[in-house]
Amino acid sequence: MLTAPFLASSSFDEFQDAISTHFAVPETALSALRSEAGLRSGSPPAPTVVESSVAGRRGLHPGEHWLEGVYLAISPAWSRVEAGRLIIGTVAIHADTMQRLQISYSENLFNRQVRMSGQLLSDGRTAQSALACSYTQRLFLLALNLPTLPANLIGGILSGAAVHDPDARAAACRILLLRAHGGQAEDLVARTGYLDADGALVESELAALGYRRDAATVALGSGIVDFLNAPSSSGLCEAKLKDLAPLERIIDRIPSSEFLQKSASWH
Incomplete structure (x- = not known):
């Protein structure tokens, strides 16, 4: 919409x-x-x-791409030890000196900060990146569905091989990027780690990103957990636009604390 x-x-x-x-x-x-x-x-x-x-x-500057920004990433944990839980990471998207989009993803795996980065390519409908992991030297593939402005929520698929796993299992899962308002990627590092798959806990993460707490954030927290853990009838790991659309509509209706402050200054 x-x-x-x-x-x-x-x-x-x-x-x-x-x-x-x-x-x-x-x-x-x-x-x-x-x-x-x-x-x-x-x-x-x-x-x-x-x-x-x-x-x-x-908050955009001339020439700035609308996907640029800092995001909290939420996806199902791949670790067998943390099975059934979610993992929180951070994502930063920016344009380099050649105006090419670059993306970096970081997560805390058993007290070790693991960072992956690469160029983010877009065909106008989707955005993809081959993320090189600085810790394992493996490649992790990220496929995102492009949202409409203001791109508060981006959904897609993350695939690769489990890092701390004796079999280096090939794995893929849904992933959501939630835009952080008024913060830097470094500010979110302390929030990275594992989280129980509980809508109330996700709601707290949304509040930390600057979204006002109300009935909509309660519904969004539960909706995010349901989206990430939903089984697929096709046997594929996929992120459908029709499943993402309700979450986009909810988050775009929730004013951020940054927006409320700016609105007050306009008046």
């Missing part, structure tokens, strides 16, 4: 990318819309004063 602020402030290309994540829109139709708007094919309009103002309120 596209939010009203996004529809009001997005460029044609941003709107096109968002629509394309849900529908297969023919290029002929997009070309016709561009022509009606007086745009050249493949050339986005220059940002208007209104667009620049809205981008500033979002």
